[in-house]
Amino acid sequence: MTTTKNQVGRTSLLISIAGLIIVQALIYIGYLENPYWHILLAGFEAATIGGFADWFAVRALFHEIPIPVIRKHTNIIVRNRDKLTEGVIDLVTNKWLSPEIINEKLSDVHIVENLVKTLKEPQNLIKIVGFIKKISTRLASNIDTPEVTKILQTLLEQQIKGIDLATPLGEWLKKSVNKGDHKALWDLVLDSAGKTINDDSTRTTLLTLIESQMKEYKDEGFWKRIIIKFAVGVGGVDNQSIVDKIINSMNDFIKETKENPNHAVRIKFDKSILDFAQNLIDRDEDAVKTVKALQDKLVDNSDAKHLIQGLLNNFKTSIIKQLEENDTPFIHFIKQNVEKLLNELEEDQALQQKTDKWIKDSIEHLITKYHHEIGEMVRMSLSKLNNFELVNQIEEKVGNDLQYIRLNGAVVGGFIGIMIYLIRVLLLQ
Secondary structure, eight states, rough: HHHHHHHHHHHHHHHHHHHHHHHHHHHHTTTTTTTTHHHHHHHHHHHHHHHHHHHHHHHHHHHHOOTTTGGOOOOHHHHHHHHHHHHHHHHIIIITTHHHHHHHHHHHOOOHHHHHHHHHHHHHHHHHHHHHHHHHHHHHHTTTSSHHHHHHHHHHHHHHHSSSOHHEEEEEEEHHHHHHTTHHHHHHHHHHHHHHHHHHHHHHHHHHHHHHHHHHHHHHHHHHHHHHHHHHHHSSSSHHHHHHHHHHHHHHHHHHHHHOOOOOOHHHHHHHHHHHHHHHHHOOOOHHHHHHHHHHHHHOOOOHHHHHHHHHHHHHHHHHHEEEEEEEEHHHHHHHHHHHHHHHHHHHHHHHHHHHHHHHHHHHHHHHHHHHHHHHHHHHHHHSSHHHHHHHIIIIIHHHHHHHHHHHHHHHHHHHHHHHHHHHHHOOO
């Protein structure tokens, strides 16, 4: 199509010239004797003049024609480049993209509604989740830095020191004991105690302790030393047997305490917990001070800092591992909440209108403040083009259509030439 347009002007001019030469030659040699052939000759003459004139006009618009005196009126685009640039800037900034036109067009656009529809498309949801993954990964990678650790530690200290744990702790303890929720804790403690007592290290410790006490007893005097030596000699004192008896007694005690929920030790311990809980609820000064001291010790304890650091390290490792894969609970959580947010926004017309108004007001403010930048961008774009590139770009867009001017010049010129010749013949006869 482009090639055809490029040839239109040239072809029309060549046809006019060829027609002029052929008809003139045939009339000259007498082959065309009828005077009516002069009408056609006049048409080709006028078509040739019109075609040449329009060729010159189109050519002079884009290029310099080296004809004395006339050449200064050619290459019009390059010679008037500054005027052309300012004209384009004025047309774009004050006509096509004026603030009024942009704001008017913007008022008809439902920004949030269209944005939500676009974001709900499956491929865009994947992109949103991917974007959140990248942000979350970067945040998680920096969460265990000294700066973040210090901030979290400070926040934790403020929260722990500022919170009133006494009353809620008292109510929780009272409720737990009354409901029997602490029985599992009893079983855990007693099982742990049983394992510890029956451990070889416990036996060794008890044996060492008994031997130490025996030695101290013997060192207290001559007769005591004789008594111990005699008892050991006749088998009355056996350290291993004493240890076994102690361990067996403790095992029996643990078993009895575990199997009997109404054991005196358990009842006494429960009563102590209930009394302490009631003192907390009643804001007893000593009880409250005890809890407060535990709070302060927890905050000031160096182990708490290590605990925070450890928790952050574990959290970082866990989150990054969750983010590295696409089918994890955390990724599903992100996707579900993104979809939920979009659905809520889609159904909430009031929120849409409010958000639309905020966005449009912001855009209008930016347009008013930076509208001149549109003209600057146009000026910058045009300034980057040299004369050849500028002319070439304009020719690419409109040059082909300008070829029809040459065709019209030849056709209209030929028609006018014929009319003038006919009028001349009619008036002179």
